[in-house]
Amino acid sequence: MSRAFVKEGDGEVVLPERVVSPHPNLVTASGLRQIEARLRELEAARSRELEAARAAAAGAHDAAMLAGLERDLRYWRQRKGSARLVTPAAVPDVVRFGVTATLRAADGATRTLTLVGEDEADPARGLVSWVSPAAETLIGAGVGEYIAIAGERYEIIALDNPGAA
Numbered sequence: 001m002s003r004a005f006v007k008e009g010d011g012e013v014v015l016p017e018r019v020v021s022p023h024p025n026l027v028t029a030s031g032l033r034q035i036e037a038r039l040r041e042l043e044a045a046r047s048r049e050l051e052a053a054r055a056a057a058a059g060a061h062d063a064a065m066l067a068g069l070e071r072d073l074r075y076w077r078q079r080k081g082s083a084r085l086v087t088p089a090a091v092p093d094v095v096r097f098g099v100t101a102t103l104r105a106a107d108g109a110t111r112t113l114t115l116v117g118e119d120e121a122d123p124a125r126g127l128v129s130w131v132s133p134a135a136e137t138l139i140g141a142g143v144g145e146y147i148a149i150a151g152e153r154y155e156i157i158a159l160d161n162p163g164a165a
Contacts, residue, residue, distance in 0.1 A: 013067035018075040021118050023131050025082040028098050029163050031120035032083055039076045045069055079119060090164040095138040097130050100162050103147075103154035111154075113138065114162060 027035065046069045088098035095101050100114040113128045115138065121129035128134050134149045138156075141147055145156050 013063045015067050015071045018071060020075065020078060021131075023118065024084055025079055025117065025119075026086050026097050026130055027083045027117040028120060029085065029087070031117040032080075032085055034120060035076060035080050035083060039073070039080060042069060042073045042076060046073060083117075087163065088161045090161055092159045092161055094140050094142045095156070095159060096140075098161065098163060100126075100160045101138055101141075101156050102158040102160070103149075104157045105152060105154055110157070115139070 046066070049066050049069055086097045088096050092099045095115065097115050100112050102110055102112045104110050112126045113134065114126055115130045115135050116127045118129045118131060121127050121132070128138075130139075137147045137149055141156055143156050143159055147154055147156065
């Protein structure tokens with residue numbers, strides 16, 4: 001049976017480590033800022049929890065919270081340490097990491113997809129992990145080309161570098 005955490009005999013809480021992707025940790029400038037912000041948030045939360053634990057003699061809930069913070073800190077430190085900042089061309093000619101592609105479906109509807117790092121991905125906002133099936137289809141395609149994503153055919157009508165000033 002799967003357990004969220006295991007409480008050891010001395011009150012120590014051991015959580016399973018967060019899974020780290022085997023792919024290179026490519027990040028956009030925005031993605032790197034997000035990683036750094038997450039680390040600052042976790043460091044601040046850890047400091048507050050350590051102080052609260054000392055003051056309250058570290059109950060079981062405090063131990064679990066602190067174990068979760070420590071695990072997340074290990075994960076985000078590893079992700080920051082392995083981050084490889086990629087800056088796409090100011091005027092891209094094909095879809096690559098960091099590029100936004102505007103797609104038009106057969107019914108005329110448009111959508112935009114930006115290829116980003118795994119930790120930055122948010123499909124609901126059009127931010128697609130560079131290792132996703134959709135990204136695999138897009139990488140290397142240019143304006144005027146047709147691609148298929150999730151069984152739907154799209155024409156690439158524009159490419160942009162959202163990070164270019």
